[in-house]
Amino acid sequence: KNQVEQSPQSLIILEGKNCTLQCNYTVSPFSNLRWYKQDTGRGPVSLTIMTFSENTKSNGRYTATLDADTKQSSLHITASQLSDSASYICVVSGDGGSQGNLIFGKGTKLSVKP
Amino acid sequence: DVKVTQSSRYLVKRTGEKVFLECVQDMDHENMFWYRQDPGLGLRLIYFSYDVKMKEKGDIPEGYSVSREKKERFSLILESASTNQTSMYLCASTTDTYNSPLHFGNGTRLTVT
Numbered sequence: 001k002n003q004v005e006q007s008p009q010s011l012i013i014l015e016g017k018n019c020t021l022q023c024n025y026t027v028s029p030f031s032n033l034r035w036y037k038q039d040t041g042r043g044p045v046s047l048t049i050m051t052f053s054e055n056t057k058s059n060g061r062y063t064a065t066l067d068a069d070t071k072q073s074s075l076h077i078t079a080s081q082l083s084d085s086a087s088y089i090c091v092v093s094g095d096g097g098s099q100g101n102l103i104f105g106k107g108t109k110l111s112v113k114p
Numbered sequence: 115d116v117k118v119t120q121s122s123r124y125l126v127k128r129t130g131e132k133v134f135l136e137c138v139q140d141m142d143h144e145n146m147f148w149y150r151q152d153p154g155l156g157l158r159l160i161y162f163s164y165d166v167k168m169k170e171k172g173d174i175p176e177g178y179s180v181s182r183e184k185k186e187r188f189s190l191i192l193e194s195a196s197t198n199q200t201s202m203y204l205c206a207s208t209t210d211t212y213n214s215p216l217h218f219g220n221g222t223r224l225t226v227t
Contacts (some may be wrong), residue, residue: 032213041202043218099145099208100170106156
């Protein structure tokens with residue numbers, strides 16, 4: 001069964017600290033992996049998209065890594081800010097990359113405290 | 115920037131009512147989607163559309179229908195609202211390329227009483 005598992009479910013860190021969120025998937029065949037940020041009361045916003053051949057991608061203070069062999073991805077946030085408080089959702093595209101076949105993780109809720 | 119606009123942020127409807135949720139995108143995207151988001155369950159796909167007048171069922175289409183008469187507009191219809199349809203509904207759009215990101219609206223929080 002195609003699944004995307006994220007850990008931890010929630011995380012609290014102090015402002016300025018780094019953190020890493022994990023995503024493990026069992027989707028096959030694999031097309032790409034996406035990370036989204038969802039602020040409370042808003043729709044998700046795309047952070048990165050990585051294909052099979054990419055093993056790292058950055059977007060400002062956000063760096064995503066992908067290990068297609070172990071089917072794991074991580075999202076590293078550097079020097080966290082209060083505005084990083086949000087849910088982070090890992091999404092995997094399989095089945096030839098059809099946009100109608102995205103498998104969503106349940107998200108990691110990050111709280112950054114001053 | 116792509117803008118996906120959902121017509122209502124909050125809606126309260128009664129059981130049995132017919133409910134229309136509207137979504138408009140301004141970037142000429144071919145693909146449009148309706149998801150619902152519930153705590154602990156993540157996003158689940160209800161319906162999507164690859165073109166005008168085209169629709170495909172997602173994972174949880176029961177109790178819903180959709181309409182896409184124009185490329186920029188995708189409507190979700192709850193034929194007879196029930197309390198288990200109380201949820202956050204998110205519309206999204208994207209281009210036709212396989213690795214293009216979804217652009218989401220800010221959601222409609224629907225409460226059915």
